[in-house]
Amino acid sequence: MREMIHFSFSFLGSNNMSLRTAQIRLVSSHPEVYEPCDDSFALVDALLADRINLLEHRPMLCMEVGCGSGYVITSLALMLEQEVPWAHYIATDINPRAVEVTRKTLEAHGVCAELINTDIASGLEKRLAGLVDVMVVNPPYVPTPEDEVGREGIASAWAGGENGRSVIDKILPIADKLLSKTGWLYLVTLTTNDPSQICLQMREKGYAARIVVQRSTEEENLHIIKFWRDFDIQMEAKETVPVNKTAPVGVMDTLLSQVHRLSLWISGNNSSN
Numbered sequence: 021m022r023e024m025i026h027f028s029f030s031f032l033g034s035n036n037m038s039l040r041t042a043q044i045r046l047v048s049s050h051p052e053v054y055e056p057c058d059d060s061f062a063l064v065d066a067l068l069a070d071r072i073n074l075l076e077h078r079p080m081l082c083m084e085v086g087c088g089s090g091y092v093i094t095s096l097a098l099m100l101e102q103e104v105p106w107a108h109y110i111a112t113d114i115n116p117r118a119v120e121v122t123r124k125t126l127e128a129h130g131v132c133a134e135l136i137n138t139d140i141a142s143g144l145e146k147r148l149a150g151l152v153d154v155m156v157v158n159p160p161y162v163p164t165p166e167d168e169v170g171r172e173g174i175a176s177a178w179a180g181g182e183n184g185r186s187v188i189d190k191i192l193p194i195a196d197k198l199l200s201k202t203g204w205l206y207l208v209t210l211t212t213n214d215p216s217q218i219c220l221q222m223r224e225k226g227y228a229a230r231i232v233v234q235r236s237t238e239e240e241n242l243h244i245i246k247f248w249r250d251f252d253i254q255m256e257a258k259e260t261v262p263v264n265k266t267a268p269v270g271v272m273d274t275l276l277s278q279v280h281r282l283s284l285w286i287s288g289n290n291s292s293n
């Protein structure tokens with residue numbers, strides 16, 4: 021049993037008084053479970069940076085895909101518990117050890133989530149279709165040989181296949197099915213995952229995107245991207261020529277440059293999202 025303080029944060033109320041200081045302790049670990057790292061911290065920082073919007077969003081159902089140690093889902097539940105006490109939390113992981121560790125992390129912090137050992141959201145699609153208001157994902161994104169993806173144990177925490185996109189590309193259409201009409205997705209990506217192309221892919225499904233946190237470490241350049249359905253983009257997606265291999269190169273280039281500009285938005289722009 022280990023006790024490590026990974027971070028602390030405080031929430032300010034309208035009177036600028038600290039409402040609660042939460043400390044996420046790693047009360048349990050397992051050699052096959054991903055320990056919170058720069059990517060996990062960047063994701064929680066993005067949620068904290070967006071906390072006011074999250075509170076106004078008043079989510080009923082929050083979901084994490086790939087919960088690992090439980091650091092992110094526990095942080096999210098603590099972040100929202102006072103103002104959004106009705107929110108229900110669901111977390112999945114393909115690694116059964118991760119589910120066990122997450123259970124202990126949640127318990128140690130006095131918050132609850134439904135935990136499911138499954139591949140992304142397998143078996144939950146019908147039950148959760150169109151119901152998830154907030155989805156958070158720190159996927160396996162490291163470029164690896166394809167045959168390393170989905171292996172048992174700790175390798176499943178990082179092995180992302182070609183360009184690190186194998187698992188991400190499976191998650192995106194599932195997220196689209198599970199997210200509610202006003203649902204938000206927070207996704208961790210690396211530059212090598214081609215975040216602009218991910219934004220383009222999501223734009224074709226009617227989602228706007230912005231980078232909430234961008235962070236360079238010695239090893240990687242992380243982007244935490246927030247996606248949400250945008251009415252104008254949904255209309256545009258219906259009207260525009262589907263982008264496929266036969267789309268003229270010029271159309272593709274224009275879209276990619278638009279998405280590149282879009283993905284360079286930084287938090288603090290005038291959008292409420």
Ligand SMILES: C[S@@+](CC[C@H](N)C(=O)[O-])C[C@H]1O[C@@H](n2cnc3c(N)ncnc32)[C@H](O)[C@@H]1O
Pocket residue numbers: 054055056057059060063085086087088089090091092112113114115118138139140141158159160161170176177178187
């Ligand atoms: C980079 S770790 C992130 C862990 C934790 N969310 C965090 O931020 O510290 C990725 C997690 O996704 C899980 N995972 C990998 N492939 C998955 C899949 N197909 N379905 C569900 N979980 C998966 C791994 O077991 C691992 O716990």
